[in-house]
Amino acid sequence: MRGMLRSSAKLIILGVGLAALAASAETAGPPSTSQPRAYLLRNVRIWDGRGEEVSAGELLVVGNRIQSVSRGRIAPSPELHAVTIDGGGRVLTPGFIDAHVHMTSVLPRQQQQESDPVYIAALEIRGAEQALLRGFTTQRDVAGAVFGLKQAIDDGYAVGPRIYAAGAALSQTAGHGDDRHYTDPPKWLGGGLTYDERTGMSVIADGVPQVLAAAREQMGHGAAMIKVMASGGAASEFDPIEITEYTLDELKAAVDVAASFGTYVTVHSYNSASTRRAIEAGVRCIEHGHLIDEPTMKLIADRGIFLSTNIVVYEVPPVGISERQRAKFLQVQAATDAMMKLAKKYHVKLGFGTDLIYGLDNKARENREFTLRERWFSPVEILRQATSGNAELLAMSGPRNPYPGKLGVIEEGAYADVLLINGEPLKDITILEHPADALALIMKDGKIFKNQLAPASRGP
Ligand SMILES: [Zn+2]
Structure with missing residues (x-):
């Protein structure tokens, strides 16, 4: 309703015809749909939500899913126009x-x-x-x-x-x-x-x-x-x-x-x-x-x-x-x-x-x-509770699961809910108590909501 009001006010101010009507219909939609469709996260150390260790690798996100996880290089197809983000060697984890x-x-x-x-x-x-x-x-x-x-x-x-x-x-x-x-x-x-x-x-x-x-x-x-x-x-x-x-x-x-x-x-x-x-x-x-x-x-x-x-x-x-x-x-x-x-x-x-x-x-x-x-508990046990462990609880909703897909893990096909962390959470869990400092990047559903890293570039 408020979106409609805003749109009609805009129409009156602009005082133009059908072209403006089409434009205002566009602005009435959700605001956060203009992000890139694909991201390549490079130079990261991945903790997958389950294991004991991190391992160096790369992650390709397409749409709202993780399309691939690799210990080596990923070469996304050029038509994806994937935006590359250099993680600077940071630890990458599932969202909490x-x-x-x-x-x-x-x-x-x-x-x-x-x-x-x-x-x-x-x-x-x-x-x-x-x-x-x-x-x-x-x-x-x-x-x-x-x-x-x-x-x-x-x-x-x-x-x-x-x-x-x-x-x-x-x-x-x-x-x-x-x-x-x-x-x-x-x-x-x-x-x-x-x-x-x-x-x-x-x-x-x-x-x-x-x-x-x-x-x-x-x-x-x-x-x-x-x-x-x-x-x-x-x-x-x-x-x-x-x-x-x-x-x-x-x-x-x-x-x-x-x-x-x-x-x-x-x-x-x-x-x-x-x-x-x-x-x-x-x-x-x-x-x-x-x-x-x-x-x-x-x-x-x-x-x-x-x-x-x-x-x-x-x-x-x-x-x-x-x-x-x-x-x-x-x-x-x-x-x-x-x-x-x-x-x-x-x-x-x-x-x-x-x-x-x-x-x-x-x-x-x-x-x-x-x-x-x-x-x-050890840091990795706590992190598991807050990611793949809780995801197992969420999955008990079965057919009533509003997000039926893998959550709480970094795996191919999982929802692209991803964090990049400043510091070593598997050694010192207490850094997560201060998320403004600890979280360099926050991605949910394939969209970035916080990014402290250098501006992303189109690539490769
Ligand atoms: Zn309560």
């Missing part, structure tokens, strides 16, 4: 993937609830761009009405990562997604929608029929997976963290809907009881998991379940939280070391996520997750 974000949480909670929706949308767009400039070419959004933002990015009207969206998270009454105040009555006593329900962050559904409807609703919006709140949480005021939320039958109902659409359910679950119940229901991914005991961690490993956890969000207690929230926060923080040791001991498939909410300043800490994981 964050498995746990909330892109629509852009302000402290109360401020967000009092803000104009267009202001919030503008911050979401800025936040998406900032995430891409931190090297995250893909994000998995596990609660929030992010479908419009995803569409704007995919269509080229906004700049940001690929988005795998769950839509609204399903919560029971008085569960982790129930954001009512003490004085708000429940719906069955005349209460209305909560703020989180009105804005698509969560949906309160009780009993099998409501869970079926709520899960189908998310799939109808284009969700890549279903998110269910299966235990108490830390950020919420009222639900104790050690409780289970949802009955086995309710969890199975969500799993049935996801399975009928060919995808999976992931659950917010901190404790062992909630995690065991979710696994029994057929859930395939656990978010958080900080309080899981050893037998439950072993069960996660034995069943090949993903553990999509996040460390950075528990580094510093957020300001302005209640005493009750603070106590839960510290409990989770204290349990983190044991969880990570168990996950490592049983070789659990470990997602790399951050869960930073309540403001763009807070989200700016996203890359600190790399540094914090060094306590338990």
Whole structure:
């Protein structure tokens, strides 16, 4: 609509005929379609997203895919008019993937609830761009009405990562997604929608029929997976963290809907009881998991379940939280070391996520997750979690995968999501904490969004 208005204003100003009409139709399209069709990345040391080492080579990107990877020279056909970029011997990696974000949480909670929706949308767009400039070419959004933002990015009207969206998270009454105040009555006593329900962050559904409807609703919006709140949480005021939320039958109902659409359910679950119940229901991914005991961690490993956890969000207690929230926060923080040791001991498939909410300043800490994981993992293990490991989790969306192709790897045919890094991330992972310095080039979907290197040349 705004594009149309801009176009018609232009027509009036120019006051010309059909030629101008054609020109304005062109300017109404997405802005970022004028990049070269092919790039040859030369003089780079490639880390492919899986291996232990880097190896010198070259990479040819055509359209939005990696067409070839070679240890020797690549000679692209002249009709490609490939633009050559000399990487100066830098390390080339796949773009990073964050498995746990909330892109629509852009302000402290109360401020967000009092803000104009267009202001919030503008911050979401800025936040998406900032995430891409931190090297995250893909994000998995596990609660929030992010479908419009995803569409704007995919269509080229906004700049940001690929988005795998769950839509609204399903919560029971008085569960982790129930954001009512003490004085708000429940719906069955005349209460209305909560703020989180009105804005698509969560949906309160009780009993099998409501869970079926709520899960189908998310799939109808284009969700890549279903998110269910299966235990108490830390950020919420009222639900104790050690409780289970949802009955086995309710969890199975969500799993049935996801399975009928060919995808999976992931659950917010901190404790062992909630995690065991979710696994029994057929859930395939656990978010958080900080309080899981050893037998439950072993069960996660034995069943090949993903553990999509996040460390950075528990580094510093957020300001302005209640005493009750603070106590839960510290409990989770204290349990983190044991969880990570168990996950490592049983070789659990470990997602790399951050869960930073309540403001763009807070989200700016996203890359600190790399540094914090060094306590338990080597740089290459952490990089694998943030690339090919997370990509395996994304692929569980099956036919609901919005980007059906290889992600998180540097291989022929994979999406061209590529970073060039200043320094040696396989030796010192902490350099990635400062992406403005560390990232020399950011390419997503075959398009360049940051390039510190010398101007590209047509060649060879
Ligand atoms: Zn979360």
